[in-house]
């Protein structure tokens with residue numbers, strides 16, 4: 001019988017402490033990206049948009065539009081531009097309004 005089961009029976013707790021305390025396994029979850037504006041150029045952004053399998057990324061002039069609600073945290077954009085993309089570490093993405101999941105990220109990198 002698994003240890004966690006017998007321990008749960010003894011203590012009366014059969015689930016993790018989440019959300020009161022973060023679960024240690026959360027550290028290994030894939031999370032949506034965070035972007036570094038100074039490392040973004042129009043060319044890099046367009047390559048990331050082409051690589052994104054969904055509709056999470058788009059561009060409006062010199063702004064990267066990131067729809068966090070459409071992101072699957074697949075990591076393809078980070079593979080295209082590892083210098084400009086880092087895991088956000090944020091997986092709690094519930095929101096009461098769809099609009100708060102749309103992020104406008106200025107493209108501030110210099111063209112090469």
Ligand code: SF4
Nearest residue numbers: 052071072074075077
């Ligand atoms: S992690 Fe995947 S789905 Fe999310 S923005 Fe990057 S390429 Fe698109």
